[in-house]
Amino acid sequence: MNKKHIVFFMPSLSGGGAEQVTFNLIKQMNTEKYNVTALLFRRSLEDKKEKKNLKDLSNQINIIELEGSRLREVFFELILKLRELKPDIIFSSLAYLNMTLVILKKLRVTSSLLAIREANMPEMNISHSSYPRIMKTLYKWSYPCVDLVIVSSSMMKKEFLSFCNIEKENIKIMMNPVDSDYLRSKADDRILFNNKGLRLIASGSLTYQKGFDRLIRWFKELDLSEASLNILGDGPERDNLRNLIKHLKLESQVSLLGYKKNPWKWVAGSDILILSSRWEGMPNVALESLALGVPVVSSSESGGLVELSVKDYKSIFIYKTFEDLKSFLSKYTPMRTGELKQSLLGKEFDQKEIYYLFEKNIDNLFIK
Template sequence: MVRIVFVIPSFSGGGAERVMLTLIKHIDRKHVEPILIVMNDQGPLRSLIPSDITVYDLKTVRLRNGIYKLINKIRNLEPSVIISTFTHINVTLLALKPLISKPTKLIIREANTPSRSLKSTHSPNFFRFMCRHYYPKADVVLCSSALIENEMKEKFKVPTSKIFRLNNPIDIDNIRSFAPVPVNHKDFAKYFVAAGRLTHQKGFDRLLVDFAKTPRDFCLIILGEGPELKNLTKQIKSLDLQKRVFLEGFKENPWSIISGADAFLLPSRWEGMSNVSLEALACGVSVIATPEAGGIREILKFVPQGSLTIAPSGEHFVKALVKTKTTHIHENRPSLLPNDWDVVNVTKKFENIILNTI
């Protein structure tokens, strides 16, 4: 039995957390004993933890205040493998690897494109140095897109032998079971949905500017929580969008809302591979994304024609919205997501990577 410790900062509603929790849920218990360490046991995704998983809450908001607890807990658990997917935790674990039992393997997953994401940290130069110095020391580096793979090789000099492509695991059947009857907004000619943490990265501010240029009978629902909530609320008012743009917060089941949309919108300034966009495709909903939105454009050749549109923010994005076909459907559409992203296939590959690493 292989003991694996997963490390995440919290149960906030981000895609990286959801990916980790999905892998934990579906990994084969016959071969693997998954254990979860969380820095702070808070957030809406807490309910997704399977009942058979042991969770250790370090009860600290900041990593630097919980480093001793984290290393001590790992040493006590004596895992075969440690898995982390957040840059600040990745570099911390790699830097402190000498304090962990030597047989323990360290697998890191990079969820974003560091060339962009590190600029948003409080110390970009420091984290860039740490990534360049320590990422090559990982036993395995998991990448969700070719874009991230290339950055790992070219910017951080990670050996090709350590880099593995692992698609985001999407539980297609489960997602579709939560959306048997799509939610429609019949009072509007077209109905769009966007979702994600309300942060600068996600680009909802520029989406609002674009949406203000669409016909007044277009509706937009934005799902998610985050620090930009007040600013976005003010922006909606200043653009006179109160009657057709709605901030509806975090939803445990966003898929019934997404599945009724004419299109899902991804206006991100940077991404690794947008998890919620993949979920939208699994719901049978087409996606309109900006070129900067990471690896999503890489699946263009794998999805049906017209189901994924790449359009720069501004005039081209507005045109894509206007050209979107109206659906007003009352039942689920067939999934548009290729099976390479299905949770069963991804988890099997994940297990093989682990077993071949130890």
Template sequence: MRQMTDCGTSRITFVLPDLSRGGAQRVALTLMNLSVRKGLAVTLLLVGDRRDELDDIDPEINVVRLGKNRLLRAVPELYRTLQRQKPDAIFSTIGYVNLALLFLRPFLTFDHRLVVREANLPSAIFAKAKVPTFTRTLYQSLYRRADFIFVTSEKMQQEFSDLQLARSEQLCLFYNPVDVDKILKNATGEAPFPNRGNTLKKVVLSGRMVEQKGFDRFVETLPDLSSELEFHFLGDGPQKEKLVQRVSQLGQSHRVKFHGQVSNPWAYYKAADIFAMPSRWEGMPNALLEALVCGLHCVATPESGGVEDIRKLMSKPEQLTIADFDKDFTASLNHLASKQGKTEDGIYLPQSFSLENAFTRFQQKIMS
């Protein structure tokens, strides 16, 4: 790899499909902003034609849009753009974009390092694929072209090895960077849902309302959950209307609130008592990490990605309950309903997820 450009500044191109508020995009954005602060020249190459913007992108980042509504149509222009830019390093964190870049790699004629991050467990990706065998074959043949593969949990690292998707020396355990200062700054101020004269404990569930997040199965358990709990859903998605209707059918609308997509979820976390994650699958759950920053007791399914890694690294692992869905999950929430509220100003996020730790590891792999 060419270590430095002629002007003495390393150049990194991040490739994303769009700037939506997905977890993988947020990880990439954090790394981009950190790279700029550390003096690197950063280009963001956006494949899609959506105009979603994240308001905290550093103005020093050079944003290039391909304006294509499908990745397949963007591949020729993606290749030409990279050939013109000739970055020292390329980074991607969305599975299908990873595959496209790895396919193109033998045709790129400049010296570079290519690092990809996998956002979800391979087993979950293959299970949801239209043609699982074909998808697995693509991973097995293309992922070996990467210089490094960032995996977000020990479980994911083990799956890559067991499924023979990569060589062991390619795999790098990389925990999501969490901006604790930013979260705490935005979490202060007036509570988004005041007590309104009641003493009910507030449970927050956050994420896109799709099958993966398990909100549909969670609402079915509402009649079995303690009357001492009320529930606040943050996010939008294709399941939202059905979820609202089902909550009404179950007679639970009086203690369930759908807030939609909010720009500052951390204020809700800080004002709540419990964070619940009934996901069917995850990679490394950003929302749960951020809830730990805000001092919440978290209840998550074992399928919620790297939760075992998180709990193992925590100084107070009792603040994260991992429970099978649905009986154990329900019992855990009911148990918390009877306990004292959360500790004020508690921060339970392990140090392994700090910005500095993440960037040091990122820089080692993408610049070495």
């Protein structure tokens, strides 16, 4: 059997949601059917989670690390590697990498089929970029040249069709894969917070996008005297957030817990996961929280979660204003049990089901 060669091109296989989705897809790849290569940036060696992920995959796939930590540092080496590897398909899941691959294909560096996944709602991604007009032009110019565009919701698909001249049959909706069994096994030993009031948890990179600054300010205005807010993650805004907590005199209620190797046991011990993101696609942290039986309260900029909330997911509450958030939390009574709560996540996020759909979409590229 002549195996097809697929290259997954990403900065790393740890960190944000796009990286985690890519890692979960690679784990499920049928290596009897495909030759699989992960083409990564060198900075991955400094990341403990990355080292573990690479170790887990080392006997399954080919791993190549480029000599640089930024795209501009690896650009020419990337050209050489793609010419050397001559893959049948290249997959990426970050907009700037997606656009780079289109440029390389236009320059005839590669003739590979391009399968890309969009991680964020495109219009929000554009509006929050440093150069919105240029970014929108790049989207409109590059994405119609891609062979397969994977999106995580009908909302995202609709946005693309509204401003990009992409053929409708080239856009496929595919949910983020979630390994619920693994998450629940890691969360069995829950961290239980000892305050009497609401136990709120938030998780993500400490960046402007995640909106933890406005969450902390909202928490102050909520005036929940016995509640706690614990924030998991690390990032460039850490010092600013720490100073904000001190300025608002919230040290006894709000904690920055930093990066945790096993964040799921902290989430599982909370009453609510709260998202304050300024823009998202389909946030993995929310899906993982639901898999652990913890309801989600999210801003209306949370992309695909809005779509889920109006369907069958009553465990997701979307707030449009601070008053919406205040009203919901003031009335909310947590359900606390002595054991891990039942999953609130549907089967449409099962990683095996998602991989079956992914493989089907990939195979269809060869019969067009």
